[in-house]
Amino acid sequence: MMRKVFDPMTTRDIVLIALFAALMAVLGIFPPLTVPLIAVPITAQSLGPMLAGGILGAKRGALSMALFLVLVAVGLPLLSGGRGGLGVFAGPTAGFLFGWIVAAAVIGWLTERSWRSLGPVTAFLNCVIGGIVVLYAIGIPALAFIAGIPLWTALSGSAPFLPGDFVKAAVAALVIVALKRSYPLVEARG
Protein backbone atom coordinates (compact mmCIF):
# COMPACT_ATOMS: atom_id res chain seq x y z
CA MET A 1 0.00 0.00 0.00
CA MET A 2 2.77 2.44 1.02
CA ARG A 3 4.77 1.47 -2.05
CA LYS A 4 1.80 2.13 -4.28
CA VAL A 5 1.50 5.71 -2.97
CA PHE A 6 5.07 6.48 -4.01
CA ASP A 7 4.82 4.87 -7.44
CA PRO A 8 6.41 7.24 -9.92
CA MET A 9 3.84 9.29 -11.76
CA THR A 10 3.64 9.14 -15.52
CA THR A 11 3.49 12.24 -17.70
CA ARG A 12 -0.16 11.38 -18.36
CA ASP A 13 -0.87 11.47 -14.60
CA ILE A 14 0.70 14.92 -14.34
CA VAL A 15 -1.26 16.18 -17.35
CA LEU A 16 -4.53 14.87 -15.83
CA ILE A 17 -3.73 16.45 -12.45
CA ALA A 18 -2.97 19.80 -14.12
CA LEU A 19 -6.12 19.53 -16.26
CA PHE A 20 -8.41 19.10 -13.26
CA ALA A 21 -6.65 21.94 -11.40
CA ALA A 22 -7.41 24.09 -14.46
CA LEU A 23 -11.01 22.83 -14.55
CA MET A 24 -11.30 23.87 -10.89
CA ALA A 25 -10.14 27.38 -11.86
CA VAL A 26 -12.70 27.61 -14.67
CA LEU A 27 -15.48 26.40 -12.33
CA GLY A 28 -14.61 29.45 -10.21
CA ILE A 29 -15.37 31.77 -13.14
CA PHE A 30 -18.98 30.56 -13.50
CA PRO A 31 -21.30 33.10 -11.89
CA PRO A 32 -22.83 31.83 -8.65
CA LEU A 33 -26.39 30.55 -8.92
CA THR A 34 -28.89 32.19 -6.61
CA VAL A 35 -31.90 30.06 -5.78
CA PRO A 36 -34.84 31.97 -4.29
CA LEU A 37 -35.51 29.39 -1.56
CA ILE A 38 -31.90 29.24 -0.37
CA ALA A 39 -30.28 32.32 1.13
CA VAL A 40 -26.72 31.64 -0.03
CA PRO A 41 -25.37 31.58 -3.58
CA ILE A 42 -24.35 28.21 -5.02
CA THR A 43 -20.87 28.34 -6.58
CA ALA A 44 -19.78 25.74 -9.11
CA GLN A 45 -16.27 25.50 -7.67
CA SER A 46 -17.03 22.98 -4.91
CA LEU A 47 -18.03 20.55 -7.68
CA GLY A 48 -14.27 20.34 -8.37
CA PRO A 49 -13.18 18.05 -5.50
CA MET A 50 -16.08 15.68 -6.22
CA LEU A 51 -15.28 15.47 -9.95
CA ALA A 52 -11.52 15.17 -9.38
CA GLY A 53 -11.85 12.38 -6.81
CA GLY A 54 -14.60 10.52 -8.66
CA ILE A 55 -12.97 10.72 -12.10
CA LEU A 56 -9.22 10.61 -11.37
CA GLY A 57 -9.22 8.47 -8.20
CA ALA A 58 -7.77 9.25 -4.76
CA LYS A 59 -4.15 10.12 -5.44
CA ARG A 60 -4.47 12.11 -8.66
CA GLY A 61 -7.68 13.76 -7.44
CA ALA A 62 -6.11 14.95 -4.17
CA LEU A 63 -2.96 16.13 -5.97
CA SER A 64 -5.01 18.16 -8.46
CA MET A 65 -6.71 19.98 -5.56
CA ALA A 66 -3.33 20.58 -3.87
CA LEU A 67 -1.96 21.95 -7.15
CA PHE A 68 -4.95 24.28 -7.51
CA LEU A 69 -4.38 25.60 -3.97
CA VAL A 70 -0.67 26.17 -4.73
CA LEU A 71 -1.69 28.38 -7.67
CA VAL A 72 -4.12 30.28 -5.43
CA ALA A 73 -1.39 30.69 -2.80
CA VAL A 74 1.15 32.10 -5.26
CA GLY A 75 -1.22 34.94 -6.05
CA LEU A 76 -3.63 33.94 -8.81
CA PRO A 77 -7.23 35.08 -8.24
CA LEU A 78 -8.74 31.66 -9.01
CA LEU A 79 -11.18 31.17 -6.14
CA SER A 80 -14.81 31.98 -6.97
CA GLY A 81 -15.32 35.73 -6.75
CA GLY A 82 -11.75 36.32 -7.93
CA ARG A 83 -10.17 35.74 -4.54
CA GLY A 84 -6.65 34.41 -4.15
CA GLY A 85 -3.24 34.97 -2.61
CA LEU A 86 -1.94 33.90 0.77
CA GLY A 87 -4.60 35.91 2.63
CA VAL A 88 -7.36 33.36 1.97
CA PHE A 89 -5.33 30.75 3.89
CA ALA A 90 -5.43 32.99 6.95
CA GLY A 91 -9.15 33.67 6.50
CA PRO A 92 -12.09 31.89 8.16
CA THR A 93 -12.72 29.48 5.25
CA ALA A 94 -9.13 28.16 5.13
CA GLY A 95 -10.28 24.81 6.57
CA PHE A 96 -12.69 24.29 3.68
CA LEU A 97 -9.90 25.01 1.17
CA PHE A 98 -7.52 22.44 2.69
CA GLY A 99 -10.54 20.18 3.14
CA TRP A 100 -10.91 20.01 -0.68
CA ILE A 101 -7.69 17.94 -0.83
CA VAL A 102 -9.00 15.46 1.77
CA ALA A 103 -12.48 15.44 0.20
CA ALA A 104 -11.05 14.53 -3.22
CA ALA A 105 -8.88 11.82 -1.60
CA VAL A 106 -11.82 10.30 0.28
CA ILE A 107 -14.16 10.41 -2.74
CA GLY A 108 -11.40 8.88 -4.88
CA TRP A 109 -10.73 6.16 -2.31
CA LEU A 110 -14.45 5.29 -2.08
CA THR A 111 -14.77 5.38 -5.88
CA GLU A 112 -11.84 2.97 -6.31
CA ARG A 113 -13.41 0.55 -3.84
CA SER A 114 -16.90 0.70 -5.33
CA TRP A 115 -15.72 0.95 -8.95
CA ARG A 116 -17.02 -2.38 -10.30
CA SER A 117 -20.59 -1.75 -9.17
CA LEU A 118 -20.49 2.07 -9.32
CA GLY A 119 -23.90 3.49 -10.20
CA PRO A 120 -25.51 6.89 -9.65
CA VAL A 121 -26.61 6.07 -6.08
CA THR A 122 -23.20 4.83 -4.92
CA ALA A 123 -21.48 7.75 -6.66
CA PHE A 124 -23.87 10.17 -4.95
CA LEU A 125 -23.16 8.60 -1.54
CA ASN A 126 -19.40 8.77 -2.19
CA CYS A 127 -19.70 12.48 -2.99
CA VAL A 128 -21.85 13.14 0.07
CA ILE A 129 -19.42 11.34 2.41
CA GLY A 130 -16.26 12.95 1.01
CA GLY A 131 -17.57 16.26 -0.30
CA ILE A 132 -19.99 17.10 2.51
CA VAL A 133 -19.42 15.01 5.69
CA VAL A 134 -15.61 14.98 5.59
CA LEU A 135 -15.32 18.51 4.16
CA TYR A 136 -17.58 20.02 6.83
CA ALA A 137 -15.82 17.97 9.54
CA ILE A 138 -12.59 19.79 8.61
CA GLY A 139 -13.97 23.18 7.61
CA ILE A 140 -16.31 23.85 10.52
CA PRO A 141 -13.85 23.22 13.41
CA ALA A 142 -11.28 25.32 11.51
CA LEU A 143 -13.86 28.11 11.10
CA ALA A 144 -14.69 27.94 14.82
CA PHE A 145 -10.97 28.06 15.72
CA ILE A 146 -9.96 30.89 13.35
CA ALA A 147 -12.99 33.04 14.15
CA GLY A 148 -12.94 32.12 17.86
CA ILE A 149 -16.63 31.20 17.88
CA PRO A 150 -18.30 28.09 19.40
CA LEU A 151 -18.55 25.00 17.24
CA TRP A 152 -22.35 25.08 17.01
CA THR A 153 -22.33 28.71 15.82
CA ALA A 154 -19.92 27.74 13.06
CA LEU A 155 -22.12 24.74 12.26
CA SER A 156 -25.36 26.72 12.00
CA GLY A 157 -23.53 29.36 9.94
CA SER A 158 -22.49 26.69 7.44
CA ALA A 159 -25.86 24.88 7.32
CA PRO A 160 -27.39 27.14 4.61
CA PHE A 161 -24.76 25.82 2.17
CA LEU A 162 -25.97 22.23 2.63
CA PRO A 163 -28.86 22.16 0.09
CA GLY A 164 -26.57 23.49 -2.64
CA ASP A 165 -23.92 20.94 -1.75
CA PHE A 166 -26.42 18.09 -2.06
CA VAL A 167 -27.40 19.37 -5.51
CA LYS A 168 -23.71 19.44 -6.45
CA ALA A 169 -23.19 15.88 -5.15
CA ALA A 170 -26.08 14.75 -7.39
CA VAL A 171 -24.66 16.58 -10.44
CA ALA A 172 -21.15 15.21 -9.74
CA ALA A 173 -22.53 11.66 -9.34
CA LEU A 174 -24.23 11.78 -12.75
CA VAL A 175 -21.04 13.11 -14.36
CA ILE A 176 -18.86 10.50 -12.64
CA VAL A 177 -21.10 7.63 -13.79
CA ALA A 178 -21.28 8.99 -17.36
CA LEU A 179 -17.48 9.30 -17.44
CA LYS A 180 -17.08 5.77 -16.06
CA ARG A 181 -19.03 4.47 -19.06
CA SER A 182 -17.31 6.54 -21.73
CA TYR A 183 -13.83 7.25 -20.38
CA PRO A 184 -12.86 5.12 -17.35
CA LEU A 185 -9.65 6.28 -15.62
CA VAL A 186 -9.95 4.78 -12.13
CA GLU A 187 -8.28 1.49 -11.24
CA ALA A 188 -10.63 -0.73 -9.25
CA ARG A 189 -9.29 -1.76 -5.83
CA GLY A 190 -10.51 -3.92 -2.99
Added chain:
Amino acid sequence: MIVGLYRAGNSVLHRMRAGVKLVALALFGTLLLSLPSLWLAASALFLVCLAYAVAGFGLHTLLAQIRPLLIVLAILFAAQIWLADLTAAGLSVARLAALVLAAGLVTLTTRTEDLVGAIHATLSPLERFGVDAGKVSLAISLTLRFIPLVSQVVDEVKEAQAARGSRKPVVTLIVPVIIRLLKSADAIAEAIDARS
Protein backbone atom coordinates in the same frame (compact mmCIF):
# COMPACT_ATOMS: atom_id res chain seq x y z
CA MET B 1 -4.29 34.99 -19.79
CA ILE B 2 -4.96 35.28 -16.08
CA VAL B 3 -3.53 38.32 -14.36
CA GLY B 4 -1.96 37.63 -10.99
CA LEU B 5 -2.48 39.73 -7.89
CA TYR B 6 1.12 41.08 -7.92
CA ARG B 7 1.52 44.88 -8.06
CA ALA B 8 4.81 46.10 -9.47
CA GLY B 9 6.93 48.38 -7.30
CA ASN B 10 10.44 49.02 -6.10
CA SER B 11 10.09 49.17 -2.30
CA VAL B 12 12.17 47.26 0.27
CA LEU B 13 9.34 44.76 0.49
CA HIS B 14 9.28 44.26 -3.29
CA ARG B 15 13.03 43.63 -3.35
CA MET B 16 13.06 41.24 -0.39
CA ARG B 17 13.49 37.57 -1.34
CA ALA B 18 10.28 35.52 -1.61
CA GLY B 19 11.54 32.86 0.83
CA VAL B 20 12.39 35.50 3.48
CA LYS B 21 8.91 37.00 3.20
CA LEU B 22 7.24 33.60 3.51
CA VAL B 23 9.24 32.68 6.62
CA ALA B 24 8.50 36.12 8.14
CA LEU B 25 4.79 35.65 7.42
CA ALA B 26 4.81 32.21 9.07
CA LEU B 27 6.55 33.61 12.19
CA PHE B 28 4.15 36.57 12.29
CA GLY B 29 1.12 34.26 12.17
CA THR B 30 2.49 31.84 14.76
CA LEU B 31 3.31 34.69 17.16
CA LEU B 32 -0.14 36.29 16.81
CA LEU B 33 -2.03 33.02 17.26
CA SER B 34 0.04 31.78 20.22
CA LEU B 35 -0.12 35.02 22.25
CA PRO B 36 -3.74 36.13 22.68
CA SER B 37 -3.22 39.76 23.67
CA LEU B 38 -5.24 42.69 22.40
CA TRP B 39 -2.26 45.01 22.74
CA LEU B 40 -0.09 42.70 20.59
CA ALA B 41 -2.81 42.19 17.96
CA ALA B 42 -3.49 45.92 17.72
CA SER B 43 0.20 46.76 17.35
CA ALA B 44 0.57 44.01 14.76
CA LEU B 45 -2.36 45.47 12.80
CA PHE B 46 -0.79 48.94 13.02
CA LEU B 47 2.58 47.56 11.85
CA VAL B 48 0.99 45.81 8.88
CA CYS B 49 -0.80 49.04 7.85
CA LEU B 50 2.54 50.84 8.13
CA ALA B 51 4.15 48.14 5.94
CA TYR B 52 1.52 48.83 3.23
CA ALA B 53 2.66 52.46 3.24
CA VAL B 54 6.33 51.36 3.09
CA ALA B 55 5.49 49.19 0.07
CA GLY B 56 3.96 52.23 -1.60
CA PHE B 57 0.34 51.12 -1.38
CA GLY B 58 -2.41 53.56 -0.46
CA LEU B 59 -5.46 53.14 1.70
CA HIS B 60 -7.43 52.01 -1.36
CA THR B 61 -5.26 48.90 -1.88
CA LEU B 62 -5.34 48.10 1.83
CA LEU B 63 -9.13 48.32 1.97
CA ALA B 64 -9.46 46.21 -1.19
CA GLN B 65 -7.60 43.42 0.65
CA ILE B 66 -9.94 43.49 3.64
CA ARG B 67 -13.21 44.17 1.76
CA PRO B 68 -14.13 40.50 1.02
CA LEU B 69 -13.81 39.88 4.75
CA LEU B 70 -15.81 42.84 6.07
CA ILE B 71 -19.06 40.95 6.66
CA VAL B 72 -17.24 38.11 8.39
CA LEU B 73 -15.37 40.56 10.61
CA ALA B 74 -18.63 42.32 11.52
CA ILE B 75 -20.35 39.03 12.41
CA LEU B 76 -17.27 37.92 14.33
CA PHE B 77 -17.19 41.18 16.30
CA ALA B 78 -20.91 40.94 17.16
CA ALA B 79 -20.66 37.26 18.12
CA GLN B 80 -17.65 37.90 20.37
CA ILE B 81 -19.33 40.81 22.16
CA TRP B 82 -22.38 38.63 22.70
CA LEU B 83 -20.37 35.57 23.86
CA ALA B 84 -17.49 37.25 25.67
CA ASP B 85 -16.61 40.93 25.99
CA LEU B 86 -15.31 43.91 24.05
CA THR B 87 -11.64 42.96 24.62
CA ALA B 88 -12.14 39.49 23.16
CA ALA B 89 -14.08 40.97 20.22
CA GLY B 90 -11.32 43.52 19.54
CA LEU B 91 -8.64 40.85 19.82
CA SER B 92 -10.15 38.39 17.36
CA VAL B 93 -11.06 41.07 14.79
CA ALA B 94 -7.64 42.80 14.99
CA ARG B 95 -5.82 39.47 14.79
CA LEU B 96 -7.75 38.16 11.78
CA ALA B 97 -7.44 41.50 9.97
CA ALA B 98 -3.67 41.65 10.68
CA LEU B 99 -3.13 38.08 9.43
CA VAL B 100 -5.14 38.52 6.23
CA LEU B 101 -3.55 41.91 5.49
CA ALA B 102 -0.03 40.57 6.09
CA ALA B 103 -0.58 37.58 3.82
CA GLY B 104 -2.13 39.88 1.22
CA LEU B 105 0.91 42.14 1.39
CA VAL B 106 3.26 39.23 0.60
CA THR B 107 1.05 38.39 -2.40
CA LEU B 108 0.98 42.02 -3.60
CA THR B 109 4.76 42.48 -3.39
CA THR B 110 5.97 39.12 -4.71
CA ARG B 111 5.91 37.99 -8.34
CA THR B 112 4.08 34.70 -8.98
CA GLU B 113 7.19 33.21 -10.61
CA ASP B 114 9.29 34.12 -7.54
CA LEU B 115 6.82 32.30 -5.28
CA VAL B 116 6.88 29.29 -7.63
CA GLY B 117 10.70 29.50 -7.46
CA ALA B 118 10.53 29.47 -3.65
CA ILE B 119 8.32 26.36 -3.79
CA HIS B 120 10.80 24.68 -6.13
CA ALA B 121 13.70 25.55 -3.80
CA THR B 122 11.79 24.19 -0.78
CA LEU B 123 10.94 20.93 -2.55
CA SER B 124 14.42 20.26 -3.96
CA PRO B 125 15.90 18.88 -0.68
CA LEU B 126 12.93 16.49 -0.52
CA GLU B 127 13.96 14.79 -3.78
CA ARG B 128 15.64 11.91 -1.92
CA PHE B 129 12.23 11.11 -0.39
CA GLY B 130 10.69 10.70 -3.81
CA VAL B 131 9.38 14.25 -4.32
CA ASP B 132 10.16 15.34 -7.85
CA ALA B 133 10.46 19.15 -7.83
CA GLY B 134 10.75 19.19 -11.63
CA LYS B 135 7.41 17.42 -12.00
CA VAL B 136 5.77 19.88 -9.60
CA SER B 137 7.04 22.79 -11.72
CA LEU B 138 5.80 21.02 -14.86
CA ALA B 139 2.35 20.57 -13.29
CA ILE B 140 2.19 24.26 -12.33
CA SER B 141 3.13 25.51 -15.79
CA LEU B 142 0.77 23.00 -17.46
CA THR B 143 -2.17 24.21 -15.33
CA LEU B 144 -1.51 27.83 -16.31
CA ARG B 145 -1.64 26.79 -19.98
CA PHE B 146 -4.74 24.61 -19.47
CA ILE B 147 -6.94 27.30 -17.90
CA PRO B 148 -7.55 29.13 -21.23
CA LEU B 149 -7.89 25.72 -22.96
CA VAL B 150 -10.63 24.61 -20.55
CA SER B 151 -12.56 27.91 -20.99
CA GLN B 152 -12.27 27.52 -24.75
CA VAL B 153 -13.62 23.95 -24.67
CA VAL B 154 -16.53 25.09 -22.45
CA ASP B 155 -17.40 27.83 -24.98
CA GLU B 156 -17.15 25.40 -27.93
CA VAL B 157 -19.44 22.84 -26.33
CA LYS B 158 -21.94 25.59 -25.36
CA GLU B 159 -21.95 26.90 -28.95
CA ALA B 160 -22.37 23.41 -30.41
CA GLN B 161 -25.33 22.74 -28.14
CA ALA B 162 -26.89 26.14 -28.91
CA ALA B 163 -26.48 25.47 -32.64
CA ARG B 164 -28.48 22.28 -32.22
CA GLY B 165 -31.07 24.37 -30.42
CA SER B 166 -30.81 22.34 -27.27
CA ARG B 167 -31.00 24.02 -23.89
CA LYS B 168 -29.94 21.17 -21.67
CA PRO B 169 -29.23 20.77 -17.97
CA VAL B 170 -25.74 21.46 -16.67
CA VAL B 171 -24.73 17.77 -16.56
CA THR B 172 -24.94 17.55 -20.34
CA LEU B 173 -22.49 20.45 -20.56
CA ILE B 174 -19.93 19.09 -18.07
CA VAL B 175 -19.74 15.55 -19.49
CA PRO B 176 -18.77 16.47 -23.10
CA VAL B 177 -16.38 19.15 -21.81
CA ILE B 178 -14.52 16.64 -19.61
CA ILE B 179 -14.45 13.98 -22.34
CA ARG B 180 -12.92 16.46 -24.80
CA LEU B 181 -10.38 17.54 -22.18
CA LEU B 182 -9.40 13.95 -21.36
CA LYS B 183 -8.88 13.21 -25.05
CA SER B 184 -6.59 16.22 -25.42
CA ALA B 185 -4.78 15.19 -22.21
CA ASP B 186 -3.67 11.95 -23.86
CA ALA B 187 -2.35 13.82 -26.89
CA ILE B 188 -0.53 16.38 -24.72
CA ALA B 189 1.08 13.66 -22.57
CA GLU B 190 2.30 11.85 -25.68
CA ALA B 191 3.74 15.08 -27.07
CA ILE B 192 5.62 15.84 -23.82
CA ASP B 193 7.03 12.30 -23.65
CA ALA B 194 8.07 12.42 -27.30
CA ARG B 195 9.94 15.69 -26.76
CA SER B 196 11.92 14.58 -23.70
